[in-house]
Amino acid sequence: MSIIANPLITDFGRQAERQSITKAIFLDRDGVLIYDKEYLAHPDHLELIPGVETLRTWQETYRLIVVTNQSGVARGKFSEERLLEIHQKLLTELDVHGVFLDAIYYCPHHPEYGETCLCRKPNPGMLLAAAENFGLDLTNSWMIGDRSSDIAAGAAASCRTILLGDSPSEPMPTHYLTSLYEIENLSLD
Ligand SMILES: [Mg+2]
Ligand SMILES: [Zn+2]
Numbered sequence: 001m002s003i004i005a006n007p008l009i010t011d012f013g014r015q016a017e018r019q020s021i022t023k024a025i026f027l028d029r030d031g032v033l034i035y036d037k038e039y040l041a042h043p044d045h046l047e048l049i050p051g052v053e054t055l056r057t058w059q060e061t062y063r064l065i066v067v068t069n070q071s072g073v074a075r076g077k078f079s080e081e082r083l084l085e086i087h088q089k090l091l092t093e094l095d096v097h098g099v100f101l102d103a104i105y106y107c108p109h110h111p112e113y114g115e116t117c118l119c120r121k122p123n124p125g126m127l128l129a130a131a132e133n134f135g136l137d138l139t140n141s142w143m144i145g146d147r148s149s150d151i152a153a154g155a156a157a158s159c160r161t162i163l164l165g166d167s168p169s170e171p172m173p174t175h176y177l178t179s180l181y182e183i184e185n186l187s188l189d
């Protein structure tokens with residue numbers, strides 16, 4: 001059983017004043033923060049989805065933590081170093097909108113290309129590892145994703161869940177939204 005890949009913890013996430021935050025919004029990457037381009041393999045192809053700026057409202061009271069399956073690494077589509085470059089670009093692009101992430105957790109594995117892991121969603125491994133690292137209360141946290149596997153991972157970690165779009169999902173999410181803009185209508189607490 002492989003160990004979870006080292007997360008990228010940002011300078012923002014390391015700030016002492018953020019240590020008192022005990023809840024998180026977990027965010028899927030592809031289809032939530034950036035357009036889902038199959039096996040995005042270059043930072044230049046990264047494109048933010050309008051609506052990400054709404055996360056500014058929540059980052060004062062929640063950790064913002066990306067949890068993303070990136071089996072393109074196991075499949076040999078791109079290297080882990082390239083993935084980290086893409087994630088640095090993501091942080092830079094979000095900075096422009098005043099959005100700051102605490103951490104990016106990623107699963108580089110795929111069961112058909114190497115070992116089976118506990119971090120690949122729908123497993124909750126990345127959420128559980130982040131909870132341990134940041135001292136999070138998962139029952140007061142949220143998982144936002146665009147696929148059933150995101151909702152399943154969130155539910156398995158005892159989080160409430162938001163499904164963006166209308167993909168079929170088992171289990172059902174706590175809320176359905178069509179875009180992140182609608183998050184402003186929700187009371188997350
Ligand atoms: Mg997705
Ligand atoms: Zn994994």
